[in-house]
Amino acid sequence: MTAWNADQGETGVRPSFQGSAGEMFPIVFKGLALTVLTLGVYRFWYLTNVRRFLWNRVEVGGDYLEYTGRGVELFIGFLIALAVVIPLYGVIFFLSFLLGPIGTIVFQNVATVAIIFLAQFALFRARRYRLTRTIWRGVRFQQTGSGLAYAAKSLGWAILVILTLGLVYPWMRASLERYKMTNTWYGDQQGAFSSTGGQLFKRGFLLWLLCVVVIVGPIAVLAALEMRTPGAAQASPAHAALFVLFLLLPVVFAVYLAIEYRWWANGCSIGPAAASCDLGLFQFFKVYAGYFGVVLLFSMAVGAVGGLIAYLLHANGVLQATEPGPAQYAVMAGGVLVYFVIALAFAALWQLFGVRPIWRKSFESVEIFGLPALMAAQSQAPVANAFGEGIADAIDFGGF
Amino acid sequence: MTSSGTGVFFDGLTSRRQDVHVALQDATLEILRPDGARLDMWPLGQLRELSAPPELLRLGHDGGNALARLEIRDRALAAQIRASAPRLTAALAEERGTTRKVVLWSLAAMVSVSLFTFYGVPALADRVAPLLPWSVDRHMGDIADRQIRAVFPTDPGGFECGASSEERPGREALDRLTKRLSDAAALPVPIKVTVVRSDFVNALALPGGGVYLFRGLLDNARSADEIAGVLAHEIGHVAHRDGARRALQAGGASLLFGFILGDVVGGTAAITIARVLSEAHYSRAAETNADDYAADLMKKIGADPRPLGEFLSRLTEGASEPEADQDKAGKTDDAGEKPTETEKRKERSLQSWISSHPESEERRRRVDAVAGDGPFSPVVDGADFLAIQRICGKPS
Incomplete structure (x- = not known):
């Protein structure tokens, strides 16, 4: 037997991510503080710094990824988006003002569809931006394909999903991911996507069934009780405890995300290199639970401090003054600031204890096979950069 | 002044990873294959430091292939290069300067917008409202x-x-x-x-x-x-x-x-x-x-x-x-x-x-x-x- 398969016997390469919350904290803290001070303008530079942190610490086969995007590019992308969205917003506002009540309802639905279409277009273009700014071993990722085609595809599938009450959702995911991956390139090596909607359907079906039981079950039981003896449901609160089952929903959702990620990663390949994912079912749930715990602790701390400050203000009579004056202005301004700071603190905790661990698990749960073959294939074609990066830099500001 | 060490070179055309020998001459950085053949030569004045994880110095250079990378994990050599390449961090510094401008001018813009919202918009509304037809x-x-x-x-x-x-x-x-x-x-x-x-x-x-x-x-x-x-x-x-x-x-x-x-x-x-x-x-x-x-x-x-x-x-x-x-x-x-x-x-x-x-x-x-x-x-x-x-x- 001389038949030889490159995948067999070859050990895969497992990427790793080395970025601790402690190392990420200064980036997030400084970024969010400046975002507050500039009322949001800094967020593009902040996002860029976070991405640099996440990308630069992903190591694949001994070499780190590189993120070459810049804040100013995202900012320009945002301005372009504004240039498109503002007139659209104006038209929607104007038309809903002119049309009668019924016309307004019809029109709002049309506007919703238009917004979904635009959002899908933007998502595709943003993916392209991130890929073209990702470099590994001196070779750039790329994305071909048309944002408009992708948006049209998404919209068509979305309508089908609604018409079939969600039944075709797995096939929508497969179709859209196939479009994205076959339009993904690493140098001159094209990506592919081999997972099918049927596979996702099989894996997700049980969970979907569980959801139905959890949601419909208690309602059905209560309804049955109510039918037999009217008022029974209200009479015994114990029955209402059935709704505690609803608490299962977040768990189910997190497990589903893990299943879907595994399904997705297992289908991805670029050139001869293919991924194999062994993410545990509860891995994402662990992250969410951890984040929830951190948020709970943080909220308790904020509540204690806030209560103390309110008490002190109250004791000093600041809150009691009814006439507008500098004190009132100060309290109002302080309140607005506190609101922003708390909202942004939640965002910061999410970055540190949500985004970062999920990013880590996404990479570390994957094993890449056929990497040497990819390297060889890439090296055999010296005209590697089929896509002029100068043009990409100049015209692509799709990363809103 | 000559110092040398090892590094990893990516030519920016293929994804081949090449272990190289790096020699720092007076005004250039020579990238040599283990057998001594010269792969590339970068003038020190054109070196740019790129964002990287903390344990390595990632270099690119102006004027050549924009994707070519030289990664140096040898701390002593990295320190040498940092000391002798004059424009190494110019791009990073420029970026920081831009960011600072963005922050300052956003603050200024926010002050203007707030003032305009509190005083300008009501004043404008006062002037415009009487001009509108009663219809x-x-x-x-x-x-x-x-x-x-x-x-x-x-x-x-x-x-x-x-x-x-x-x-x-x-x-x-x-x-x-x-x-x-x-x-x-x-x-x-x-x-x-x-x-x-x-x-x-x-x-x-x-x-x-x-x-x-x-x-x-x-x-x-x-x-x-x-x-x-x-x-x-x-x-x-x-x-x-x-x-x-x-x-x-x-x-x-x-x-x-x-x-x-x-x-x-x-x-x-x-x-x-x-x-x-x-x-x-x-x-x-x-x-x-x-x-x-x-x-x-x-x-x-x-x-x-x-x-x-x-x-x-x-x-x-x-x-x-x-x-x-x-x-x-x-x-x-x-x-x-x-x-x-x-x-x-x-x-x-x-x-x-x-x-x-x-x-x-x-x-x-x-x-x-x-x-x-x-x-x-x-x-x-x-x-x-x-x-x-x-x-x-x-x-x-």
Whole structure:
């Protein structure tokens, strides 16, 4: 037997991510503080710094990824988006003002569809931006394909999903991911996507069934009780405890995300290199639970401090003054600031204890096979950069 | 000066990873294969440091393949290169400079935008509103009227009082009162008063001439002059185009803030707060102006303006009625929620400052000052007043 398969016997390469919350904290803290001070303008530079942190610490086969995007590019992308969205917003506002009540309802639905279409277009273009700014071993990722085609595809599938009450959702995911991956390139090596909607359907079906039981079950039981003896449901609160089952929903959702990620990663390949994912079912749930715990602790701390400050203000009579004056202005301004700071603190905790661990698990749960073959294939074609990066830099500001 | 070490080289064309020997000559960095062959030579002046994980120095160079990378993990060599390449961090420094400019100018822009929102937009709205044709006001009023009739919860018996035969005399008496006021006001739009079957103590003016009186307000009135005063106040809002002005102002402010803030966390909340603050500031002026207008109008028809002030004070003092006469011209979207809003007003602290009406004692003093002391005659006779009070049937 001389038949030889490159995948067999070859050990895969497992990427790793080395970025601790402690190392990420200064980036997030400084970024969010400046975002507050500039009322949001800094967020593009902040996002860029976070991405640099996440990308630069992903190591694949001994070499780190590189993120070459810049804040100013995202900012320009945002301005372009504004240039498109503002007139659209104006038209929607104007038309809903002119049309009668019924016309307004019809029109709002049309506007919703238009917004979904635009959002899908933007998502595709943003993916392209991130890929073209990702470099590994001196070779750039790329994305071909048309944002408009992708948006049209998404919209068509979305309508089908609604018409079939969600039944075709797995096939929508497969179709859209196939479009994205076959339009993904690493140098001159094209990506592919081999997972099918049927596979996702099989894996997700049980969970979907569980959801139905959890949601419909208690309602059905209560309804049955109510039918037999009217008022029974209200009479015994114990029955209402059935709704505690609803608490299962977040768990189910997190497990589903893990299943879907595994399904997705297992289908991805670029050139001869293919991924194999062994993410545990509860891995994402662990992250969410951890984040929830951190948020709970943080909220308790904020509540204690806030209560103390309110008490002190109250004791000093600041809150009691009814006439507008500098004190009132100060309290109002302080309140607005506190609101922003708390909202942004939640965002910061999410970055540190949500985004970062999920990013880590996404990479570390994957094993890449056929990497040497990819390297060889890439090296055999010296005209590697089929896509002029100068043009990409100049015209692509799709990363809103 | 010569120093050397090892590194990893990527040529930027293929993804081949090459372990290389790096030699730092006087003005160049030589990249050599293990067998000694020279792969590339980068002038030190063209070296650029790129973002990388902390344990390695990632170099690119200007003028060659933009994707070619040299990665150095040898700390000593990295320190040498850092010390001798003059423009190594120029790009990073430039980026930091840009970022600093962005931060500073955003702060400056925010100050400008805030000032413009608080002072510029209301001033512009003041100038623009009178230029709009009255048909704009009437159109806005019609839309608001339809919305309020659709959503506002009323007592059984229909939204509007004064239609049945029992209620007709009240309607006629109110029309006589309205006619005196509107003739004196001589606005380009007709004043159309609607009595709403609700025990809510309130009155409000729609843009373009519509005025709502809620039954609760009529129940609390002790004379026709008090009702006439409130009506004159609402006509003042119509005459001053406060509805259109408020729409322009709110639209302008949310446009400015909304577009600049974009989708940042809490952006919508910031817009709301900014709007509430600027509107509160602004509507106090609008209320005072409407009071002045009301006093003048009452004097013009020979009636006593002072009952308006008395009415306001009495309603505010009344423990059962926390605050009254919340007329929000043109602000129709929250009409359905007003009763609960009124309940909340029992807590008077920050909220009372935000609430759009100036303190009623202050308003009373102002109205009294305008009133002077002329010979006043009642605006309608006692029989008409009784009829008006029964416009929604027998008092409950």
